Amino acid sequence: MSFDGASFEARDINAWRGDRHILRDVSFRVDRGDFLKITGPNGVGKTTLLRVICGLLPAETGELHWRGKSIRGARDEFNAELGYLGHLNSLKADLTARENLRFLAGLRQSLTAADIDATLDRVGILSRGDLPARSLSAGQKRRLALARLLLADAALWILDEPVTNLDTAGIQLVESVILDHVQRGGLAIAAAHQRLLDDAPCLRRLELEP
Amino acid sequence: MTRTPITEAARLVFVRDLTLAWRRWDEVAQPLIFYVVVTTMFPLATTPDLSQLREIGGGVVWVAALLSSLLALEALFRADVEDGTMEQWVLSGQPLGWVLLAKVAAHWVLTGLPLVIMSPIVGTGLGLPVSVWGVLMLSLLLGTGTLSVLGGIGAALTVGVRRGSVLLSLLVLPLAMPMLIFGSRAVSMQMDGDSPAGPLQLLAAIFFMALSLGPIAMSAAIRISVEN
Numbered sequence: 145m146s147f148d149g150a151s152f153e154a155r156d157i158n159a160w161r162g163d164r165h166i167l168r169d170v171s172f173r174v175d176r177g178d179f180l181k182i183t184g185p186n187g188v189g190k191t192t193l194l195r196v197i198c199g200l201l202p203a204e205t206g207e208l209h210w211r212g213k214s215i216r217g218a219r220d221e222f223n224a225e226l227g228y229l230g231h232l233n234s235l236k237a238d239l240t241a242r243e244n245l246r247f248l249a250g251l252r253q254s255l256t257a258a259d260i261d262a263t264l265d266r267v268g269i270l271s272r273g274d275l276p277a278r279s280l281s282a283g284q285k286r287r288l289a290l291a292r293l294l295l296a297d298a299a300l301w302i303l304d305e306p307v308t309n310l311d312t313a314g315i316q317l318v319e320s321v322i323l324d325h326v327q328r329g330g331l332a333i334a335a336a337h338q339r340l341l342d343d344a345p346c347l348r349r350l351e352l353e354p
Numbered sequence: 355m356t357r358t359p360i361t362e363a364a365r366l367v368f369v370r371d372l373t374l375a376w377r378r379w380d381e382v383a384q385p386l387i388f389y390v391v392v393t394t395m396f397p398l399a400t401t402p403d404l405s406q407l408r409e410i411g412g413g414v415v416w417v418a419a420l421l422s423s424l425l426a427l428e429a430l431f432r433a434d435v436e437d438g439t440m441e442q443w444v445l446s447g448q449p450l451g452w453v454l455l456a457k458v459a460a461h462w463v464l465t466g467l468p469l470v471i472m473s474p475i476v477g478t479g480l481g482l483p484v485s486v487w488g489v490l491m492l493s494l495l496l497g498t499g500t501l502s503v504l505g506g507i508g509a510a511l512t513v514g515v516r517r518g519s520v521l522l523s524l525l526v527l528p529l530a531m532p533m534l535i536f537g538s539r540a541v542s543m544q545m546d547g548d549s550p551a552g553p554l555q556l557l558a559a560i561f562f563m564a565l566s567l568g569p570i571a572m573s574a575a576i577r578i579s580v581e582n
Contacts, residue, residue: 198445199445200441200444200445200580200581201581202581220447220448220449221447223444223445223446223447224357224447225447226445226447228441228442228445230438230441231438232437232438232441233437233438234437234438234439234441234442235437236370236374236437236439237437238374238377238378239370239373239374243370243373246366247366247367247369247370247373248439248442250358250362250363250366251358251363251366251367251442251443251446251448251453252357252358252446252447252448253356253357253358254356254357254358254362292442
């Protein structure tokens with residue numbers, strides 16, 4: 145998929161959770177090759193903002209633009225270029241790692257067994273490929289979810305705390321896949337507490353304040 | 355890599371659900387066991403006289419089938435919403451209605467179809483003659499299919515609600531009443547030697563209406579349910 149001309153812009157996003165006004169006039173723009181890191185204390189609305197960007201939560205007011213066009217009314221086209229790694233790993237405990245990828249990532253892209261093996265190898269769990277997901281450790285499950293994101297071949301990545309449960313090598317892995325992605329011309333937006341690509345030139349920051 | 359066509363995406367969801375059910379077969383078998391047990395109890399509780407049982411046989415099979423299908427409905431979308439799979443489906447760029455319809459189809463194959471296949475056997479226990487088997491199975495085929503789609507809409511609406519199962523029964527049971535009436539009527543008309551074409555055609559009409567409008571309603575309901 146070509147990432148040419150990919151850009152994402154949010155203008156004056158306002159959102160409520162219950163009766164709390166969480167996001168107040170949040171605006172930002174991400175262009176190809178950018179990695180936007182959203183920081184802020186717990187409960188400030190990082191996850192809410194990411195879910196609004198994905199379209200899982202409706203914003204009360206504000207506009208979202210993808211490739212210069214409003215995503216309202218072009219939801220499926222936007223979703224096809226969007227990869228979302230949420231709090232939940234979206235894995236089925238009874239399916240093996242390979243089956244999890246085949247049945248979920250396969251919904252977006254036609255995958256061959258070689259594609260799946262290459263990606264499992266990339267995230268370092270190739271030897272666990274035929275184990276049911278229930279027997280993987282928390283960190284290995286996160287790696288498997290990351291493999292799903294890689295296979296989606298999306299232009300815009302939305303990552304919610306991508307390094308949760310990961311060891312040092314796992315954090316480096318996440319950093320390297322994000323770097324690869326933005327160097328290919330992709331876009332990434334992540335909410336993170338920990339250090340994540342803090343010295344990279346592609347990094348842009350968005351600080352949410354309570 | 356190329357984009358997955360929608361038919362392939364629907365097939366993947368369908369195969370996935372059958373694979374999962376195969377690994378959890380005890381949960382899948384529960385509605386069928388309930389169906390057989392309930393219909394077996396009727397002769398014990400009422401009368402072993404076949405001519406009397408025959409009068410109520412069609413209705414009993416239909417009520418038991420309806421309740422057993424309802425039993426399995428609540429879990430239809432819950433696991434996928436709780437583990438985040440549903441979010442990924444919503445964001446997959448595939449038409450959500452098709453994905454959910456594939457899931458409902460798998461659910462019907464696992465819970466509705468076994469009831470249809472078992473119905474001649476439990477019907478025989480209630481004194482239904484061989485001549486009504488065909489009508490009984492055809493009416494149940496249409497009825498359980500409709501109920502799977504209607505139940506899918508109900509399950510999609512209530513999946514985000516705590517203790518949604520009570521609400522689900524309240525939503526779905528009234529909608530299932532026409533099927534119960536036409537279904538058992540078709541069986542009794544066949545038994546009395548009349549043509550059951552009228553009620554069967556009405557059942558088919560309800561089925562196709564549910565099949566064509568159901569996916570739209572389900573995807574709208576799921577989009578609301580994943581907002582939480």
